[in-house]
Structures are given as C-alpha cells and as structure tokens.
Amino acid sequence: MTDVVVLGQIGRDLVLWVDGLPDAGGSVRATERRELLGGKGANQAVALAQLGVPVALVGVVGDDGPGAQARAQAVADGIDVSGVVTRPGTATALLLDLVGNGGTRRLVEHVPAGVLLTGDDVAAADDLVAGCQVLSLQLQQPGEAVRAALDRAPAEAVVVTDGAPGDAGTRAAVLARTEVLRADAVEATRWVGRDLRGVDDAREAAAELLTAGPRLVSLAAGEAGDVVAWRAGPGLGTAAGMLEVDPRWADGDTVVPLLGGPPVDPTGAGDAAVAALAATLLGGAGPEDAAWAAAAAAALTVAHAGGRPELSPAAVGETVHRYRSARASG
Template sequence: MDDIVVIGQLARDLVLVVDEVPGPGGTTPVRERREMLGGKGANIAVGLAQLGAPVALVGVVGDDDTGERLIARAAADGIATEGVVRRPDTGTGLIVDLVADGWRYLEHLPEAVLLREDDLPLDVIAGAAAVVVQLQQPPEVALAAARAARGRVVLDGAPERLADELLARADVVRADHREAELLSGRTIGTADDAVEAARAVLAKGPDLVAFAVDDVGNVFVWDSGELVLPLGDVEVVDTTGGGDSFVAALTFALTRGDGVEEAARRAVEASGDTVAHLGGRPTLTAR
C-alpha cells in the first residue's frame, strides 16, 4: 500500500475516571488513570498504522521530555516521525479527558504547538497517495498542505477561515455535527437535512462528504449516491477518538481501492470500536 501522510496534532493524553466532578474547594478520588500518545493527528496515524498502512505524521511537540517520549511512542507504533517538529522553548501539548457523568476535555494547546507553513515537508506530502489534513491547524497551513498534495486529500473538521479554498482542494471531507453545520451554513436536525447539507458542500469540490449527525448516525454523500448508517448498538464508554478512528479507516479503505459503501461501513465499525473503551487511542486491526 502507498504511503499516507497525516498532518495534525499530537499531545500527551491523560484520561481520568472519577465518580463525580467536585465542586469548588472539593476533591474526589481518581478511579482510573491512563496516559498515552494522543491528539487527533496522532490518533489517526496510529489507527492507520494498526490497519497496515505505511504512515507518516507531521505535527509539533515541545523540546521537553514529554515530546521525546511521544515521538518514541509513535515510532514504536510504526509511524514515520521525521515530520514531527520539536519546537524550542515550548512545552508539549496536553489533553485531559475527564470521564464522570459524561465527558469533559481540558486542553493546553498553545499556539507554539501548531504547525507553521515552513514546518511542512512538502516533498513528502507531494509523494503520498493520501494526505489527511486535520483542521485544528491554522487554515493557511492546511491550505498549503492541500496545495502540495498530489494524492487524495482528506479534510477532517471545519476551518476557521479559507473554507471554500480548502473544499476546492479536497477529495474527502469528514465533519461532526457542529462542523457540518459550519461548513454548510445549514441547521441539521434529520438525516434528510444532513444529506442536503452534504450536497451543498459536495458542490464546492469534494468527491465524498461524510457527516456525523447527532441522534441519527453517519451520512455519506457522493456524486452518484448517498448512504445513511444509523448508530450501532455499541455501549459508549468514551467518545474521545471515535472520529479519528473513523477518518483512519475511511482513508485506509479508499486508498486501497474499496468502494465508497464498503469504506463507509468500515469507518463506522472502527469508530464504534474506539468509543467502546477509554481514551482516544484506537485498537484497530486489518480484520
């Protein structure tokens, strides 16, 4: 299989499980604690590596011990890390996933851990069969990466700016409910709403649009068809990383030549697998 490049965030991911979130001045014991390589870009890259794709990660860590450990963990996962920048005088990003009566996320992702245009390995991007661009990065950087790509461009999320320019460069767009409304400029309440919104985004350039719709499921729209896959019977333990595994499996399947419907089903299965356990790190297999 040809190489896939993931451009996105990597951070230290700390998962804390508590019975209840204490109020001001209160304390509560932590029932379970896990630490792992995290961030949306890293999660997608890990999922691709688990599925068997040759994958490279482009992102930023600090010049601290945490950054060094995260790079080593990514390399151990089978990810090429030459594109990971170690930013001087910068602390590596931190994401805290607090699991109690729902999920709460605390993020310390300062501007210094975002990519800059001169961080991008343009030759590596140009040589990849597919490039996943995670849109938590600055829009100008995302657009520079999409312009450099010669293979399939997969956008994940909704940019703050330059949406039309990015959509014109995209082959695949994946967005959650809120992001889908931002991209389309429409309110989405039903599967029919989502299909219409996806058609509006499709008209701006992509070949495939995939929207996750609350209380509905996943909606896929392409030139010659559409598919709505309802939410499965998976017991959701932690939603962290579900979308990342979705993107990894969808990109993997399309890159190896699967049809859209088969790729869509594999993406939904991968997402369901990930939300059934704590933390955003996927546990995918080629099966």
C-alpha cells in the same frame, strides 16, 4: 515509503478515573490513570498504522518530556515521525479526560499556540507531502498550514479533510482540492452556513458540498449516524484511473447508523472514522464499503476510555459484517 501523510495535532491523553469531582477547595483520589499518545493527528495516524497502512505524521510537540514520550510512542506504533517538529520553548498539548461514576466524561484541553502547525512546518515536510498517495488534513490546524499543505499536495494524491476551517478563504481552498471531506455535526453547519437538523438536512448539505469539489462527503448526523454521499467517477484507490467510472462509484448516498453499544468515551471517533475511510478507499474499495468501515472504526474506538484507537483490519471487518448483514436481513 509512506502511503498516507496526516497533518494534525500530536499530544498526550491523560485519563483519570475519579469517584466524583472535588468541591471547590477539596480533593478526591483518582482510582486509575492512563497516559496515552493522543491528539487528533496522532490518533488518526495510529489508526492507519493499526489498519496496516504506511503512515507519516506531520505535527508539533513541545521540547518537554511529554513531547519526547509522544514521539517515542508514535515510533513504537510504527508511524514515520520524520515530519514531527519539536518546538523549543513550548509545552506539548495535553488532553485531560476525567472519567466519573457511570462513565460521565469531562475534558480539559491545553493546546499552547506553539504546538499548532505553521506554513514553515509544512514546507519542512515537503518530501513527505510530495511523495504521498493520500494527504489527510485536520482542519483544526491554522488555515496557513492547511493552505500550505494543499499547495504542496501532488496532483495525483487524494486529499482527505476532517473538520471545517474558521475562515472562508481556507474553506474555499479546501473545497477546491478535497476528494474526501468529513465533518461532525457542528462543523457541517459551518460548511453550509445554516443549521442542520436531522438526516434530511445532512443529506442536502452533503449533496451541496459534492457540487463544490469533493467526490465523497461524510457528515455526522447525531444519533442517526453518518450521512455519506458520493459522485460518479473513477475509484480513489491506488489502482484508480483504470476505469473512467468505477461502477461502485455511480452517484449515491447512504446513512450508516451508529454501530455498537452506548459509547464509553466519544473521544477519537472521528479520527478513527477518517482513518478507516482513507485506508479502505486507498485499498480500492467503493464508497459504501468505506462508509461502513468508518462507522465500525468509530464504534471500536468509543468502546473504551481515551481517544487512542484499538483497531485491526479483522475487527473492523467483523464489526461491519455483523451490523451490515443484520441490516440487510432486517
């Protein structure tokens, strides 16, 4: 039984620590290397599994060794991979992360067109999608796949989306069906069609997006943290619908600061945050608790190299407690 179905990229993270970049024609030695299950979809699914939520992943790997390894690692992480497609004749997505002295990071991404989801891939995962409580869509996937998933989402499922589609048609379809919408600073500008500078702009954008459909909107606002806004109504968890308006879901918003120290590696912050939002809301918590859990999950993920989350309910809870109580008393 799967609570959350995630549609998104599955691939591998290759992290290499180097003393510096080689000059043109030159070479350097890497001092350390890690190869991890990666990709935004896989990272989010791993985070959900670590938070104790039964999760299935719908995504595409190539028919190569790295694809087989990615699938095997996802299984080891407790993820249902029955919706993961192995595409003949394509290579699995690769995210190369070069870590230099002082922690500077440079990413080289290779995402062959063949590992993007198609409408047919989504149709083939119909059993998973039709049975889920939360459908989490990564909007970096093609609009065709996103719209196919929205069409198939059961009426009672909570739809969570991350990103901003490039085309207006898909943006409209997403807004009309999404309960929980998250976007980073660049994606937020695409949603509202204007530049956003600072917290006030982000809060205004979130309010605007709330009027178009979503119940909760979370927008990254740079160094200020996340602006999270929500509309009144019943809760979004499995026990939702008991009350017409959950008292914690009165109209509101909050700004949750970036938690933790300076990031070691920003990769995966958004994926962990979305996973924690979904897991917390699914568990019946209110929007403010979910917003803090998301910030904590992001902070725990950027504290190490590579996008792979290393979460637990206890670690998220402790991080929330430390910073939220500090703010309450500060």
